[in-house]
Amino acid sequence: xxxxxxxxxxxxxxxxxxxxxxxxxxxxxxxxxxxxxxxxxxxxxxxxxxxxxxxxxxxxxxxxxxxxxxxxxxxxxxxxxxxxxxxxx
Numbered sequence: 158x159x160x161x162x163x164x165x166x167x168x169x170x171x172x173x174x175x176x177x178x179x180x181x182x183x184x185x186x187x188x189x190x191x192x193x194x195x196x197x198x199x200x201x202x203x204x205x206x207x208x209x210x211x212x213x214x215x216x217x218x219x220x221x222x223x224x225x226x227x228x229x230x231x232x233x234x235x236x237x238x239x240x241x242x243x244x245x246x
Contacts, residue, residue: 161239164232172225179218186210 190207197203 158239161232161235164228164235168228169225169232172221172228176218176221176225179214179221183214183218186214 190203190210194200194203194207
């Protein structure tokens with residue numbers, strides 16, 4: 158039961174918050190990349206930097222989504238096992 162409480166009160170809200178924060182960070186990265194590309198005399202280098210930031214950002218978001226999804230699935234598994242125990246009582 159403590160594990161379920163931890164997931165509901167800490168892990169899932171923290172994961173959701175991190176995902177929302179990453180949305181804001183992605184907007185900042187996009188603004189930086191656009192500005193950097195427009196101002197850069199070396200467009201090829203600016204484009205390569207943008208590709209790197211994009212790859213890193215997408216990997217970070219995918220990791221956050223995966224972690225949050227795993228926590229939600231774990232929560233559902235715990236709730237399902239508790240429900241089935243109650244049915245047998």
